[in-house]
Amino acid sequence: MQTTVKLYAYGYSEMRTYPVALLFVIGNMALPQLLHLLPQGGMTWLPIYFFTLIGAYKYGWKAGLVTAIASPLLNSVLFGMPLPAVLPTILLKSVLLALAAGFTAERYQRVSIPLLLMVVLGYQLAGTLGEWILIGNFYTASQDFRIGIPGMLTQVFGGYLFINYLIRK
Structure with missing residues (x-):
């Protein structure tokens, strides 16, 4: 299934980039707080990436990159999650996601399910490789593929619905 929607490519010099990114950062702060109430909610649902995908796909990689960097940093400082020890890998995957989503769009x-699937699998595969290099443990690095499949599917199908029906403007 494929739909044509209005996609934007906001730049860093455009003031509208920052309010848009701020909305997605807020989403990336609220969603993890809700899902961390569930056992292994963060590891299963990968909530910190959801609005990065949407922001980068809909408003361009630059707005996505602001979201990708600000979300994990603010979550870590304000709520202690992600833990500082895993912050580099979360940032790596967030940045890879923003770039992949923005460039694909x-x-x-x-926007289509296959394109979003390609984006999610692409950032996850590259991110797993990067995490493996950073921490030196493939089993730990492949955790998203062992535990986070529901989160990846939510990114693909939820992202598709969100981009097509909730932010059609």
Whole structure:
């Protein structure tokens, strides 16, 4: 299923980039707080990435990158999660997601389940490799593929619905 929606590419010099990014940062702060109430909620649902995907896909990689960096840092400082020890890998995956989503949207000028699946699998595979290099433990690095499948599916299908029906403007 494929839908053409209005996609934007906000730049760093445009003031509208920052209020948009702020909304997605707030979403990336609220959603993890809710899902961390569930046992292994963060590891299962990967909530810190959800609004980064949407922001980068809908408003461009630059707005996505602001969201990708600010969300984990603010969550860590304000709520203690992600823990400082895992912050580098969360930031790596967040940045990879923002870049993959923004460039995919720019390249294809449409949103579809296969494109979002490609984005999510792409950032997760590259992020797992990067995490493996950073921590030196493949079993730990592959945790998202062992535990986070529901989160990845939520990113693909929830992201598709969110981009197409909740922020159609």
